[in-house]
Amino acid sequence: MIAPKFMPVVFKQLWRHRVRSVLTLSGVAIAMFLFIAVQTLQEGVRRSTQAAAGDTTLVVYRENRFCPAASRLPQFYVDRIEKIPGVVSAVPVKIVVNNCRASLDVVTFRGVPRENLGGPNGWASKWQLISGSVAEWEKRSDSALVGETLAARRGFQVGQSFDASGITVTVAGIIRSPEAQDQNVAYVHLDFLQQAAGKGGGLGSVTQFTVRVDDPAKMEAVAEAIDAEFRAEADPTMTSPEKAFVAQAGADIVEIVKFTQWLGWGCLAAVLALVANAIVLSVQDRIKEHAVLQTLGFRSSLIARLIVSEGMLIGVLGGAIGTGIALSVVHFGNFSLSQEGLSIGVSASWSVLVWGLIISAGVGIVAGLVPAWRAGRREIASCFRAV
């Protein structure tokens, strides 16, 4: 936008009003912190709820139930589900949550049969073991494989025991999974969880079935076939694609997070107003100085670009600070928004950082445009008369 040789002039102008610049910068940083926080939430929701083309996972739940404590299905349904054409596998899952409400710190137990988790085609084969081992998990009935995010948040180590909802387990391994949901749960043995949960229905009762389909195109047809199979039973089912299920069961969170989009826009508007205010003030202070520059031969457009650069600089610096703080808070905080045992990861990504910088620079530029244009248009001679 301007040649590097003009940069010292821009810097010195900002430095002249240090206090004002620092205050503006802080305001921009705070607003960008909020904006980025909102964006990471949005991204978490998108990743957890937006269907991808290759999705093949269905969730079978008790019809009209959305809380894991309320969804109870007989475990023996699994054999009938597996016979339905298009189904590759069906895994009975028991879910116990220490807090059924929307919260940032929820421990979710998922009870899964030993044979479905271990083995060459087991779920664990998709995971990366950060520490511990699946073999260790298989050996002990009260052991747990803990998602990376949950482990980091609670500070869990392999070999450590922990208690949640009155259920005590020992960490056998910490896993990293491409699935957002896995990152925030503790996988335990199904029969162990059925017994430990007590009032949750006991042995033979599960919360859901996780069904894998052989072809993404067949998702809908298979879901309909499953629900048809159990329509006449005492416990009818409701089957939906996993991400749609997350969107529905976590509807409260999703709604709130979607609403925060407005907060994000509000933050940007605040940045715009802050920077524009700072620029307008500093340009008003310098009417005569800009007339001097024009007298020296500076074109209106160059003066406008110098002013816009000041806005951009404030935007970029404030944006970098705010974005940096937001991303480190998100990164080191390992937050995960959970509702009904489903979690929405709040994750920091490079793209959010880059976007944060681009957007704050852009807002800084926009904020400078009008005062810059007007400063360049002034009649030089009259600027010297009006003092």
Add this chain to the structure above:
Amino acid sequence: MTTNHTNHRTNSSGPPLIQCRRLTKTYKKGDNTITPLQELDLDVPTGDFLALMGPSGSGKTTLLNLIAGIDRPSGGNLIIGGTDISTLSRSKLADWRSVNVGYVFQLYNLVPVLTAYENVELPLLLHSMSAKDRHEKVQTAMQLVGIADRHDHYPRQLSGGQEQRVAIARAIVTDPTIIVGDEPTGDLDQESAQAIMDLMVQLCEDLGKTLIIVTHDAKSAAYAKRTLHLEKGRLIEAAVLAARRAPLVPQEA
């Protein structure tokens, strides 16, 4: 008419550097029209040193600003170095200023956040040249005006006379043909004023610059090659002035 010619035009080969023809500036204020400059004819040859005098509000600054290209005439022609600058676009006029004019203000008008060195360097940033060439030019200009030891001083750390020297260095650093000054000694003490005027004479005689300054002070005007008087937007003949000053000549009704 003959006196007019000998007064305002100096015989030299080729056309004069600055030619004002019926140069007029008007302002509309409601129903009133103010005419700070009325059909003024003036030629200034290259290397001239011209002092403009006249009462406050007589149009001196207006004329200076028109010649410096920071204001536009309402009528007439203003040809400088063969270019009719009243026809130039805003940005072309800015480019023209950056090459042809150095402006020295009464109140120096240095950029307060920049050091003396950076102030002098400012106009050079508009020209494509290496940082080394810039440095040499700034160095030369600052030496010429005698403030080479004040590179890193900010304007507030300088005396008025020193600030004006920096301002003159800034005006000459691009090597323009014309240097204008609007009461350049108006805010200085006697001693500093004399030093600045000596410097102006030096710019004219040693560097061959064409100088036009506005001044209220006859002592400063005495440094110039010639002095012109403005009144109500018109040039006043020297003879008329002399007649007015002579107490024994009765005024005509």
